[in-house]
Amino acid sequence: MKKLLTLITLLPLTLLAHLNIAVSYPYIGALTKTIGGEHITTTVLAKGNWDPHFIIPRPSLITKVRNADALIMNGGQLEIGWLPPLINRAGNPKTSPSSATFLNLSHHVELINKPSEVDRKDGDIHPDGNPHFHLDPKNTLLLANTIKEFLISIDTEHRDVYEKNFAVFLDMWHKKMSEWSQKMSDKNGLKVIQFHDNLAYFNKAYGLTNIGTIEPLPGIPTSSKHTINTIELIKRENPCCILHDVYHSTKTADFISQKTGIKVVLMPHDIEALENIDNLSALFDYLTGAIK
């Protein structure tokens, strides 16, 4: 009987000791898990193979937010179309944007391509700049550091563990980064086409230049007129390839490829976007090896 009582009283305590952190995208989950180690569990809201802008706010996600002790999001308006109603419906004070257990990563990195003029005639633009910043491996370090500080601030008790895990990650990532730079060294200066400019940071990191997108404007579906213009642009500028995300149909890209002879290269934007990409290193291993 006594045993049972201790078990009952201890059970919630062990549950409390374990921080359950909800994150919007898989890459945030992986980073958080790396730093948090065994002291946290992560719950990823969006699937890695789907368009990060368009996540269906399924009720099951409300429950995930409701049961979380903290929430980490990408920010930069990437989640604007789906996360606010989830947070609102969950009614969880710990995941409210004003709480200390809420982290907006975009506030801790420098966003590029911030539009000088914000007008929807230019498409569904991100007013704060391009939010796909996690695809520059240098930013990964900043994000890891931000997450480490965040975990320490909400769980000071395990500071040493988080510091140690971060140091291990830092070391590993630096080695990886020089490996990737080497792999990409001969790609410097290449011109590329994309569907949507979600590789802006990757391109900047490795000296690739994006010269055009298959979508006429952000969030505006393809049109035949724009496709013809893109084909002409490709013939004029000779980009190496079309870097394509995994969630839009490659129909238009294949057509352009047929007309111009340039390759279509699938570029995963996150963990689980393609099979076998199950961690952050694997994501960059793939990305840096994709352009042949």
Place this chain on the structure above:
Amino acid sequence: MKKILLSSALCTALVYGADVLPVEKRTFDQSKFIPDISLVMDASYVDRNVKDDEVGHLEVPGVAHGLLGSHTHGDSNHATYNAENGFNLNYAELVLSSSVDPFFTMDGIFHFSENGVEIEELFFTSNALRYDTKLKGGKFNSNFGYLNEQHHHAWDFADMPLVYESFLGMHGINEVGAQLQWTAPTPFYLMAGFEILQGENEQMFGKETIGDVENPIAEGEDGPTLYVGYIKASHDIGDTTILGGISYAQGASRIDHSTDEENPHAFSGDAKLYGADLVLLHSLDSYSSIKWQSEYLQRELDGTQYTLDVDGNITGSPLMLKKQSGLYSQLIYTHDKNWKIGLRYDTILKNDVISNGLNVEQPNGLDKYTAMAEYHTSEFARFRLQYSQDNAMFNEAGQREKISTIILQTNISIGAHGAHSF
């Protein structure tokens, strides 16, 4: 010449000066506190096979009057959406929302139309309550059922399902009151909610005195008179989401048709409404999905029916019991970010009208079939073509009038990015 030069220099300096001073340096500048603002326009072109003058007099026998067209209530003109043949400007919806302080947010949704301004919703929501409860207060769409909480422009069709519109009217349960919701700490989604509402629904849950206050036809009740409760649960199986719910609403009922030109009448009593809803959504990829959405409503009205003469004198007051039910079921296929198509089936299943213990025979086959296709130029603009065949409408002579309606609807929105819940 000098003057012109001087003034133009001054103007340039002024304009330039205003331009270079960054927002954060403007003393007492409050522009950063502007709430999120958006404006939604809903307009339509309607081609109905029944004339406008006629359509307002049609009824769903035993269930509801005046679902279509526009009507005059005393001094005010009241129009339903897509009321007229030809062009309709249904509304401009202005949405303002912002945090109030660390404890509350506030949302205001206003409908501007040619008949005036309506406060569609105006409520505060707490986000700092304990035990994972959420409190809402003000005027809002009840979370009864599935469709009721959504705004008109978020629906998959230009009009409301027949059973909703004929039981509750085109605004559904839209009331002043308070709402408390609790999400359970379960691994799957489970939510329970309770609402206390004033009870001002003209079609089912009214509480106002009917007739002259001195010598009323039926005495009113003091609010709040309407109570709503519901439980919703959801589970994902792979890429398929299942959401189901049961709802119940109970309140006073005053239905006032005492000033109608033809057959003036009124009802006073109590009303109960039961609802069951089921939504299945299967996503094929980021943009493509199939959604099957169905709701069943059943109601019981128990009280006294007053039949009146043209001067407002009561000519009869039989005891009235109405047991009615209906459902709609719709299937929507979203092809990509541009195209969406859908089908809807509406029916009134049960229509028992018992007057003084005697069953009053009501016509069968009250149903409606609707099909639609819509094109989105972007997330912010939608054009929808809808065709419906409505077999539930009867004219004053008690004859069925089959109504075919074509609606070309546009929804355009500007401003803050809308985010709709599931």
